[in-house]
Amino acid sequence: MSLTLYLHPPSSYCHKVLIALYENDTPFEAVSVNLGDEAERAALLKLWGIGKFPVLRDNARDEIVPESTVIIDYLDQHYLGGTRFVPEDGDSARQVRLRDRFYDLHIHNHVQKVVGNRLRPADKKDPHGVEDAKTRMRAAYDIAEREMASRRWAAGDAFTLADCAAAPALFYASNVLPFAETYPNLAAYLERLKARPSYARVLKEAEPYFHMFPKET
Numbered sequence: 209m210s211l212t213l214y215l216h217p218p219s220s221y222c223h224k225v226l227i228a229l230y231e232n233d234t235p236f237e238a239v240s241v242n243l244g245d246e247a248e249r250a251a252l253l254k255l256w257g258i259g260k261f262p263v264l265r266d267n268a269r270d271e272i273v274p275e276s277t278v279i280i281d282y283l284d285q286h287y288l289g290g291t292r293f294v295p296e297d298g299d300s301a302r303q304v305r306l307r308d309r310f311y312d313l314h315i316h317n318h319v320q321k322v323v324g325n326r327l328r329p330a331d332k333k334d335p336h337g338v339e340d341a342k343t344r345m346r347a348a349y350d351i352a353e354r355e356m357a358s359r360r361w362a363a364g365d366a367f368t369l370a371d372c373a374a375a376p377a378l379f380y381a382s383n384v385l386p387f388a389e390t391y392p393n394l395a396a397y398l399e400r401l402k403a404r405p406s407y408a409r410v411l412k413e414a415e416p417y418f419h420m421f422p423k424e425t
């Protein structure tokens with residue numbers, strides 16, 4: 209097997225890459241990394257000094273590829289399948305990349321902030337940071353709500369990298385800052401994402417791990 213994906217089963221950024229792999233039935237081996245295990249953490253750090261997953265190893269091309277967006281770009285370049293994640297046309301590609309950045313930076317990373325706060329010890333909580341993250345998420349929801357009034361997928365008619373980014377971002381965002389009642393277009397988009405076979409498979413496989421998701425205390 210040429211491709212190995214180092215991941216953690218409930219990890220949302222790993223879900224983003226799994227969607228892309230499942231979209232095109234790209235063969236790969238999944239290796240689950242337990243960061244609580246010293247040896248496994250050290251092995252991940254050796255692959256990618258930042259120590260975050262997902263990380264893709266391609267034995268055939270002797271490449272190590274970190275960062276979910278870059279991994280999906282790499283798959284498009286070297287393991288092209290029926291779903292193309294970044295269009296060839298430069299202007300369309302820019303639109304896709306903008307939405308990928310939008311969902312990662314302006315929704316997904318704020319979700320991580322809110323969830324990370326739940327894991328902090330009681331005397332180390334950051335309510336100001338959480339409030340700021342939620343305010344920024346609302347601003348992003350406003351933009352996405354307007355866009356999704358007239359779009360099937362994040363960047364238009366085709367399912368792309370931007371949708372791989374949007375799916376886990378919105379799925380977990382809907383838990384920490386629910387939007388079903390107030391952002392109907394965004395909520396309908398999340399339902400379309402959940403019905404997409406690649407993401408439905410990711411969610412089904414992640415189900416046994418959902419109890420690990422930290423609850424609000």
Ligand SMILES: N[C@@H](CCC(=O)N[C@@H](CS)C(=O)NCC(=O)O)C(=O)O
Pocket residue numbers: 219220221222243259260261262274275276277
């Ligand atoms: N920008 C990175 C973000 C990756 C990321 O935040 N991964 C999380 C899991 S969803 C992680 O590795 N967390 C473990 C840690 O921070 O120690 C990407 O797009 O791949």
